[in-house]
Amino acid sequence: MKSGFVHHLLVAALLLALPCFAQTTSLITNGDLETIQESGKPAAWALGKDTTLEKEGENHFLRLKSPQPGANVLVYRSIPLTPDVKALELSYKARHEGIKRGKKAWFDGRIIMNFKNAAKGAVNPSPKPASFNGTSKEWKTKTQQFRVPEGAATLEILLTLFEAESGQLDFDDITLTPIALSIIETAEAEAAAKEAARIAALPKPKPQMPVALPxxxxxxxxxxxxxxxxxxxxxxxxxxxxxxxxxxxxxxxxxxxxxxxxxxxxxxxxxxxxxxxxxxxxxxxxxxxxxxxxxxxxxxxxxxxxxxxxxxxxxxxxxxxxxxxxxxxxxxxxxxxxxxxxxxxxxxxxxxxxxxxxxxxxxxxxxxKTKKDVxxxxxxxxxxxxxxxxxxxxxxxxxxxxxxxxxxxxxxxxxxxxxxxxxxxxxxxxxxxxxxxxxxxxxxxxxxxxxxxxxxxxxxxxxxxxxxxxxxxxxxxxxxxxxxxxxxxxxxxxxxxxxxxxxxxxxxxxxxxxxxxxxxxxxxxxxxxxxxxxxxxxxxxxxxx
The missing domain is CATH 3.20.20.80 (Glycosidases)
Incomplete structure (x- = not known):
């Protein structure tokens, strides 16, 4: 009895010692889009022109549809961050159909994320944008992990058809979860070691100039x-x-x-x-x-x-x-x-x-700018x-x-x-x-x-x-x-x-x-x-x- 009691105490102490973000609660409310207001709009989501809440069976999801070439269709969320959050994982389901790039290489379907400080100024680096082109009709779950830079107070997330020529983009089950920074550090170290080994095996470039003599x-x-x-x-x-x-x-x-x-x-x-x-x-x-x-x-x-x-x-x-x-x-x-x-x-x-x-x-x-005349x-x-x-x-x-x-x-x-x-x-x-x-x-x-x-x-x-x-x-x-x-x-x-x-x-x-x-x-x-x-x-x- 005593050893079992001590074991339970140790487990409880370990759980209490974990950072608050060890829980899997998403920072994005209503990310599954199943909480619907009386107006028929999803709670916590402000849907603009050409963005709609759709339903298949009992499942709700977001749809962005380009009305014309070069149109900018987007859904925006601003997520407050606390100072203890050092890394995040974004997870979502997506599918898309007929997305054709616009006049620039980055005019397509995108998830754009930008960190802002308390004064609404940009804080770098921003996470790498996810992009969508062509057609993928089946739902696919994707995840992205990234660091939170020092001084970031909010994360702006834009789900967008960014000036694409055409296309339709669906999202569902969107979560943003704090994770331990060590998860990213370990992944980065493993990737760096693998990349270093690959580079070490490459032939060395030949000098075009001899070393200058003393x-x-x-x-x-x-x-x-x-x-x-x-x-x-x-x-x-x-x-x-x-x-x-x-x-x-x-x-x-x-x-x-x-x-x-x-x-x-x-x-x-x-x-x-x-x-x-x-x-x-x-x-x-x-x-x-x-x-x-x-x-x-x-x-x-x-x-x-x-x-x-x-x-x-x-x-x-x-x-x-x-x-x-x-x-x-x-x-x-x-x-x-x-x-x-x-x-x-x-x-x-x-x-x-x-x-x-x-x-x-x-x-x-x-x-x-610090001076207007410069x-x-x-x-x-x-x-x-x-x-x-x-x-x-x-x-x-x-x-x-x-x-x-x-x-x-x-x-x-x-x-x-x-x-x-x-x-x-x-x-x-x-x-x-x-x-x-x-x-x-x-x-x-x-x-x-x-x-x-x-x-x-x-x-x-x-x-x-x-x-x-x-x-x-x-x-x-x-x-x-x-x-x-x-x-x-x-x-x-x-x-x-x-x-x-x-x-x-x-x-x-x-x-x-x-x-x-x-x-x-x-x-x-x-x-x-x-x-x-x-x-x-x-x-x-x-x-x-």
Whole structure:
């Protein structure tokens, strides 16, 4: 009797110790659609146009039917979440008939889910959408498990025919259940191990460039006041070209050929190579090798520059504010290129729409602009997340033992360095120093306050600079300036203060363009002055902006 009583007590204690979400109660009320109001509508569900409650025998279900091509048919639910919910499982039955994609690949049947914080701002990452195409007339039960990001207060669920050409989509028995995070972690670990084994069996990509010999490499650089110097005290002035494409394509576009042309025909001594963290680890579109070919191309680029005694800036070409994924990138990158004399690390391409405190030390990033007068320089959606700050990226690099020179970009899309002189400079613990970066375009004003004042105390890298006769789509017409007046003034100020610089960009399709074509013909409005400046022509500044 006693042992049995103790056993029952232990079982009861174990059940009480389980988290509340160990119960199977769904967070979606009336997910089986069997609670019907007097109006004939399902309780807790707001059905819109072209969404109906249907019945087969004694079973009720939802039906979405497209009335015409391109129509948007949807049912919406907003599910409150408590802080203890760290992972969820969505389960449902679905069937569909005649769903034909619309004008875009994602115009089809979908379950779209978005996390929101308490202020209704977006919280990433969102769960991967489920999609439905063609016909599947039999009911099929499907499940999806996903993490709940920090700060999420609600989960918005949209069952939709999203601008499909045609089709019908049915749902039933929809549940959303909290689950233990360990379930997802275990599944992820098993999948990662399987994927690692598959990748390990793949043939390794062959290098396209030999490893640069020690005698070919340039001397390492360090910060000395507002200059860059070699170990023997010689001052170095970095002048070169920004090379895009590896931020949007895992294979890049003419990367090694462009480096060769830039260092020889254009006489650059520095290449800024734009990279992305997801390509580096093999998570980008169309990658199936774990990032091996991408990393090899980066290595080839490093060797191409190093063998010619030139420097290469490895630019993490992302935006807004530092995140943990950026720290992971730099931990790996810094370990690989630790103390390589040709390699310079640029922490983050263009920080923007965050306070100086968050820029430096991290903190909450909200999905709102901080200043109305700042031009929005691309279509990046503003979302909410927790930033780790630029100082953390510096620390992650230094913790690997890498002393490489570091570049840190300012605010306002990499332009504004005013905070550096007002208590927000970064600390470099044991490295070769930090150079600050500013991106300068014709619509930017206050050169003195935004980068020239900082240039009196720190080395400054104008990592992106350029002008185009074609007005950028985000720019009001009154803020467009003729390159004929702006370019000489900008190049003149660079030369007068010996600001380090790489012209944006050495590609014929990404504006402001240095090139007209892949024959490396310079554009007359920007490419020709750049080539002249790199060859030693002096420009005069007549007017500050």
């Amino acid at each position: 005698e070919q490499l340039p001397p390492p650089l360090h910060v000395a006041g507002n200059q860059l110097q070699t170990p023997d005290g010689k001052t170095v002035w970095l002048q070169g070209l920004a090379l895009p494409s590896m931020e949007w394509s895992a294979g890049g576009e003419n990367v090694l050929k462009s480096i060769d042309k830039g260092l020889t025909d254009w006489k650059a001594n520095c290449i800024r190579l734009c990279l992305r963290e997801h390509f580096w680890i093999g998570k980008g579109p169309y990658q199936s090798d774990g990032g091996m070919r991408y990393r090899q191309l980066v290595d080839d680029a490093v060797n191409a520059c190093g063998a010619r005694g030139a420097y290469i800036v490895l630019d993490l070409h992302d935006y807004r504010a530092p995140q943990q994924k950026h720290a992971d990138f730099w931990k790996d990158m810094a370990a690989k290129y630790k103390d390589h004399p040709a390699v310079i690390f640029e922490l983050l391409n263009e920080p923007h729409n965050i306070p100086r405190e968050v820029w430096r030390n991290g903190g909450p990033v909200i999905d709102q 031009a929005t320089e691309n279509k990046e959606a503003l979302v909410s997340f927790q930033s780790i700050g630029m100082q953390k990226l510096v620390d992650v690099i230094r913790e690997t033992g890498a002393k490489n020179l570091i570049i840190a970009g300012g605010l306002d899309w990499g332009y504004d360095l005013g905070g550096i002189l007002e208590g927000f400079a970064l600390e470099d613990r044991g490295g070769n120093g930090i150079m600050y970066s500013s991106h300068v375009y014709p619509w930017k004003s206050d050169w003195q306050g935004k980068f020239l004042d900082a240039a009196a105390k720190h080395p400054i890298f104008i990592g992106e600079v350029g002008a185009d006769t074609q007005r950028m789509e985000f720019l009001p017409p009154e803020r467009q300036e003729d390159p004929a007046t702006w370019v000489p003034d900008m190049l003149g100020i660079i030369q007068k203060h010996r600001l380090h610089w790489t012209a944006w960009c050495f590609h014929p399709k990404s504006t402001p363009r240095v090139l007209l074509d892949w024959d490396y013909t310079p554009t007359p409005f920007w490419g020709e002055p750049v080539k002249q400046a790199l060859s030693g022509k002096t420009f005069e500044t007549k007017k500050l902006r």
